[in-house]
């Protein structure tokens with residue numbers, strides 16, 4: 001009997017917790033005000049560095065799913081616990097209606113405390129209160145008579161069913177809303193960037209495969225790496241960049257001041273230090289922005305280490321030399337559009353030739369330091385602030401059977417500011433090598449090139465690809481894992497047969 005009641009208590013708490021989280025989602029969507037976000041933040045911050053690193057290397061993006069699932073479950077547990085306390089309180093006082101009211105008030109407090117958004121905290125508070133009001137009965141102290149057990153059971157099931165229905169309609173309703181208010185749908189395209197994209201289109205190799213990106217990656221195909229599952233929401237009005245720390249003169253730049261500066265459209269590639277050798281975290285966009293050097297010089301950096309810590313609105317930070325930063329670019333546009341939320345809206349920095357992690361998104365502060373300090377990933381064992389390794393990729397969609405029986409191999413090669421001079425392909429496991437055709441070199445200083453090689457297959461081939469950078473240095477043959485300084489070695493894969 002007691003077991004049965006305890007099970008019902010747990011069920012009702014889970015239903016109230018789930019309804020609360022769904023209610024929050026209904027009013028906030030997948031945004032920083034969603035109650036799951038602060039919980040996710042804590043989970044990510046509490047996870048030890050080696051585990052984060054291992055997750056990136058082994059489960060990759062599944063790692064994100066994992067901590068988000070944990071965060072959702074934890075949030076449900078927290079609101080469930082609030083509902084349980086609310087019902088306990090009602091028991092003590094001997095007033096059943098108090099259970100719903102106390103749950104609502106507790107859920108409101110919890111949500112407001114987690115997110116700092118009292119108005120939006122109504123989202124989780126109301127459904128949690130409603131579920132408890134519908135499903136409530138005395139906690140684990142029923143008189144045990146069969147009628148009251150039956151009606152309690154019915155109430156609990158009613159509350160659970162109501163909560164589930166609410167979850168389904170919240171998620172569905174939110175989805176419908178989301179497609180309507182794509183913040184970038186109406187944004188004007190930049191004519192200068194459009195013309196650069198066309199230039200890159202005509203510099204691209206003609207390929208049989210439609211799936212392989214050309215020289216420009218489409219925005220929705222551009223990889224993403226974030227420390228948090230939630231993109232900060234920063235409007236152009238709110239945004240500013242402040243130079244702090246060891247400067248001759250602190251300075252804050254507003255968005256309107258920034259875009260008044262000399263505008264350039266640069267093709268720049270990004271590659272994540274955490275990706276496997278033949279991984280997919282290498283992409284290129286045409287970025288619209290302005291060089292950072294004049295701004296940096298105007299604040300007269302004076303710290304002894306000549307190094308800077310860059311901060312993003314998501315709590316991310318990374319440190320590297322001022323002279324590297326001086327060659328950087330502050331971007332507010334991507335492929336002719338306003339910079340999308342997932343790529344750092346409204347402003348990110350792009351650092352030529354260095355690993356992706358130096359390219360801080362949602363950039364808000366550049367702190368000139370007196371002594372070196374570790375950045376977010378360096379605290380977790382990575383050494384990813386240096387120059388990228390040379391790599392030639394051969395992705396699945398780069399392998400195409402041509403109608404005449406030959407096989408087309410195609411991909412991208414990247415060596416940061418060193419540029420790519422040559423890509424060689426072997427179809428016999430590295431015994432013999434042939435030069436691949438390369439796309440025209442671009443004037444941009446930090447961009448990949450495409451390569452293409454067609455051959456007559458004869459059974460199964462062990463294909464190996466290697467690039468030579470602009471200094472004449474061959475991509476290193478020695479294999480290494482991504483951690484800590486980036487994957488190395490030559491991409492090989494079995495083709496044909």
Ligand SMILES: Nc1nc2c(c(=O)[nH]1)N[C@H]1C(S)=C(S)[C@@H](COP(=O)(O)O)O[C@H]1N2
Nearest residue numbers: 223224225226227272312316356357359361
């Ligand atoms: N603020 C902030 N900037 C960031 C990151 C982040 O998590 N937060 N990730 C970094 C990493 S590891 C990489 S590889 C690139 C990825 O940029 P993208 O998501 O636009 O492809 O952003 C870098 N800048």
Ligand SMILES: [Mo]
Nearest residue numbers: 272273356357
């Ligand atoms: Mo990265």
